[in-house]
Each structure stands twice: as C-alpha cells, then as structure tokens.
Amino acid sequence: MTALSRVVALDGDTFADAVWGREPLLSRAADLGGPGGFTGLLSPADVDELLSRRGLRTPFLRVARKGEVLPASRFTGGGGAGAEITDQVRDEDVMRLYADGATLVLQGLHRLWPPLIGFAGELGAELNRPLQVNAYLTPPDSQGFTTHYDTHDVFVLQVDGVKRWCVHPPVLAGPLEKQPWGGHADEVAATAAGEPALDVVLEPGDALYLPRGWLHSARALGGRTLHLTVGIRGLTRYALVEELMALAAADPALRTTLPFGLDVADPDAIAPELAATVAALRDWLSSADPAALAERLRDRVWPAARPAPISPLAQLDFADALSGTDEIIVRPGLRWQLTAAPDERVTLRAPGRELTFPSFCAPALRVALDGHAHPVAALPLPDQEDRLVLARRLLKEALLVPAGSG
Known part of the structure; x- marks a missing residue:
C-alpha cells in the first residue's frame, strides 16, 4: 500500500487527472484502511505523550477558542531547573484550556513524531511536494475555527471521534500564500451562510481532500475529536513568473531609467513607458533560459522538504x-x-x-x-x-x- 492509497480511495492516475487541484474528495474508511487506519500515525494517547513528556515548545502547539488563537503565554512557561527556556508547554494549563472548550493544534508533527515523519516522507515523495502535518484535538461539541480557506491543498484524516465538515466553493480560485482568507473575510462569511457544496460527517478512518481555496469549517459531534491535516505546498505558475522576473533583472533594457520628470500617477504619461516595457519584457521572455529558471526553482523548492532523519x-x-x-x-x-x-x-x-x-x-x-x-x-x-x-x-x-x- 502506498502512502497516497492510505488517504485516497482512487488510483493515483485518476486522482491526479480528475481530482487534484479541482474539487474535494471524500474517501470512506471502508475503502481505505478501516476505522483504525490512522491511529498508528497519532492516537489520543500519543497526544498526551506529546503534551506532557516531550518538552514541547511553541510554535509546535497553538490553542484556539471561538475562532481566536490564544497567546502562548496562556499555556507556556519556564522549563524548570537546567532548562534555559521560557516557552515550554505547561500540561496543566493546556488541560484547563481544553476542558474550557479550546481546540489544541499540534503543529509540525512531520518533524516531531516518528510515525508521521515516515508517513510524510513517503507521501511527499509520491506527490513530489513538500508537506506539513498538524493535528487538531477538539473538545466535545466544539468548533476551533470559523469558516476559512487554506492557501495549500490538504488531506484531512479523521483519527478519533466524529466531526461534521461543511465545505463551500472558493471565493478566490487558487489563492496564493500571500492571499489569505482574512483579505476576503466578508465574501467568506457570505458564502459560508449559503448552502454548502459538501456537508459530511467524518468518522474514524475517513479522509477528505480539499484543494486550496475551498472554504471549510468543522465541528465536533458528541465527544472529543482528533484529526490530522496534511498540507501540501504546491508550486504555481505565479512562482515561475516571480523567478522569471528575478532573472529579468539581467536585461539592460528592463533596467532603463524612466524619463526625467515623469508623472507616474498620470495614466496617459505612463502609457508609452508601459508599452515599451511590455515590449522589452516580451523580447526578453522569448529567450529566457529554462536551465536558469530550473536552477532558481530548485533553490526555492529543495529547502522546503527535509530528507528522512538520520542517527x-x-x-x-x-x-x-x-x-x-x-x-x-x-x-x-x-x-x-x-x-x-x-x-x-x-x-x-x-x-x-x-x-x-x-x-x-x-x-x-x-x-x-x-x-x-x-x-x-x-x-x-x-x-x-x-x-x-x-x-x-x-x-x-x-x-x-x-x-x-x-
């Protein structure tokens, strides 16, 4: 079984051609690894281990309540004798906040928890993308975050408990990392008030794929709920544009100073300079070197994913x-x-x-x-x-x- 087949109830080619980046996909436990399919990655007992015995520090833990992220000072403190740190997680504070309705978000588990280190490495290699893994522990009948969208694709893996997910179409298709949902808060709220495109209850072993930009919110039903979110960092054509523009600085025609005294706030004055710049850029782009672009993209992408740990x-x-x-x-x-x-x-x-x-x-x-x-x-x-x-x-x-x- 491949890592992708653990989270998607389709063959890899069909998923890539028909689903990836296009629309959500719900995969039920019966078509994956069964109700216990994800407990080997992170169980509630593992969460207790992380919160109490691993010396966890910020930013590996976030705490959210009623849609707001709480300051780390509410749940961190000194590490005690011999530990010159001031931001170690205090398990008793975390317990009180959780009991009071706060959602716990364990972040960066692909660098911290051995089963998820291995799983993330396998899935990242299959997708040829850097990725991250967070865990969300939500108290009974609670909601940690209001409706929002992510700027990266995600797989939601339900580990424990039952959670209702409402998914709405994007208000901004294919958002870039510099275009978070907060900049479209009114549109997000208005869309979230309408009929969802997907209204599903995730039970243990179920998985949900969400392309970037799709709005979503989730609420625990009944008891507590634990799920993993695997975020996939993809490259866009805009990333190629950014790197091409960096390379374009080598072209003298594009470094030409604008005319003396030009009023750049005047559309009529700027129009001929815009036309000349577009023409120069078009000429340069026609001879852009794919090898130089690949080198810049390599330096941009490779550091985003670490190889497997060594001893x-x-x-x-x-x-x-x-x-x-x-x-x-x-x-x-x-x-x-x-x-x-x-x-x-x-x-x-x-x-x-x-x-x-x-x-x-x-x-x-x-x-x-x-x-x-x-x-x-x-x-x-x-x-x-x-x-x-x-x-x-x-x-x-x-x-x-x-x-x-x-």
Whole structure:
C-alpha cells in the first residue's frame, strides 16, 4: 500500500487527472484502511505523550477558542531547573484550556513524531511536494475555527471521534500564500451562510481532500475529536513568473531609467513607458533560459522538504567501520543533482550544499544515489580503497545511510 492509497480511495492516475487541484474528495474508511487506519500515525494517547513528556515548545502547539488563537503565554512557561527556556508547554494549563472548550493544534508533527515523519516522507515523495502535518484535538461539541480557506491543498484524516465538515466553493480560485482568507473575510462569511457544496460527517478512518481555496469549517459531534491535516505546498505558475522576473533583472533594457520628470500617477504619461516595457519584457521572455529558471526553482523548492532523519552516532560508527560488504542507500527523501564541472570534475548538489568530485567518480555516484541498496564493493570504481573513501564521504555528508536503517 502506498502512502497516497492510505488517504485516497482512487488510483493515483485518476486522482491526479480528475481530482487534484479541482474539487474535494471524500474517501470512506471502508475503502481505505478501516476505522483504525490512522491511529498508528497519532492516537489520543500519543497526544498526551506529546503534551506532557516531550518538552514541547511553541510554535509546535497553538490553542484556539471561538475562532481566536490564544497567546502562548496562556499555556507556556519556564522549563524548570537546567532548562534555559521560557516557552515550554505547561500540561496543566493546556488541560484547563481544553476542558474550557479550546481546540489544541499540534503543529509540525512531520518533524516531531516518528510515525508521521515516515508517513510524510513517503507521501511527499509520491506527490513530489513538500508537506506539513498538524493535528487538531477538539473538545466535545466544539468548533476551533470559523469558516476559512487554506492557501495549500490538504488531506484531512479523521483519527478519533466524529466531526461534521461543511465545505463551500472558493471565493478566490487558487489563492496564493500571500492571499489569505482574512483579505476576503466578508465574501467568506457570505458564502459560508449559503448552502454548502459538501456537508459530511467524518468518522474514524475517513479522509477528505480539499484543494486550496475551498472554504471549510468543522465541528465536533458528541465527544472529543482528533484529526490530522496534511498540507501540501504546491508550486504555481505565479512562482515561475516571480523567478522569471528575478532573472529579468539581467536585461539592460528592463533596467532603463524612466524619463526625467515623469508623472507616474498620470495614466496617459505612463502609457508609452508601459508599452515599451511590455515590449522589452516580451523580447526578453522569448529567450529566457529554462536551465536558469530550473536552477532558481530548485533553490526555492529543495529547502522546503527535509530528507528522512538520520542517527548521527550510528551513522558515524557505520562509516568508520565500513567494509566492502556493507550495503548503503541514498538517504530517503534526499534531492540531488549531478552536473559536469570545470577541470575534469563533477558537482553534486543537495539542499544547502555543493560537493565536487573527480569526474571518474560520476558513475559510482549515480549508482550510490539511485535509490537502491548496494554493497560498497559494487560501486563502479576500479579500486576498493576508492570505493570506501567515496562511500565514507557520502555517509559523513549524510547523503547515504546504511541500507535497512530506515
């Protein structure tokens, strides 16, 4: 079972072609992993563990009541002797706020809770998108947030309890991150007062996909409810426009100073300059280099998703004791690119770093990073010592891990 098949009751191609970015999709537990399909990711007992024994700090916890986010000072304080921090979650305060009707939002769990770290890594790799995972614990018969929209697609995974979701069409199709719902609050409220496009009750094991921009609100029915929200950070064509405009700064015609004394508030005065600028921009765009654009997009996207965690001490011990029979594999979720460099060398790019190697290492690098486990002795280099040196360097750079360590 793939990560996507755990949250969508359609095959991947159908979901991509007919649903993704277009319309909501409800998938029932019976067509996924059953009522307990998501409890292995985060259970109510796990929430207690996080709130009381993990030294949780802000911003990993938000608390909301009646649509308003409460100040962190209401539920955080000093960590006690030996902990030089002032924003550690105080479990007794959280308990009182929750009992008084506040919703608890555990944020960034894709970096914090092991089962969700693994799940987020698998789903992010399938979607080829960075993502985030939050959990929402809502008290009985309560609503944490009023009707709103997100600027990213989401999967809602019902873990525990029962929750009613009302979903309305967008007031702004495909909103960008710089276009949050607060800027359209009146339109959102007016639309939310009408008939919903989807009015459903999510029970344990159910999943709901919402494209960005779709309005939604949720209320716990009966007892408490716990659900996960997986937010998918997608790129838009506007992102390409932003990067193209950054590259366009290299064009002298687009850096030309406007005429002396020009009244930029006068439409008639600005019209010829606008026409000349559009013409210059059109000329530049016709010769824009896809490779340069791809490089900027790489630097923009790669840092947004971290690869799978490593065990630093075990990793170093493995590298130091490495032998030809040991198996290595690329670190799950690692993004990399190998290109030719001057002076008979190759450059290996990964998030936050560039490494150079002699060009004869290129075939061995491609094998080591191809996503399959390989014994060190199988790397295509003529000398065993060279294989060990290369593998050790990649392990100590955290680009490879011991096979089976995940």
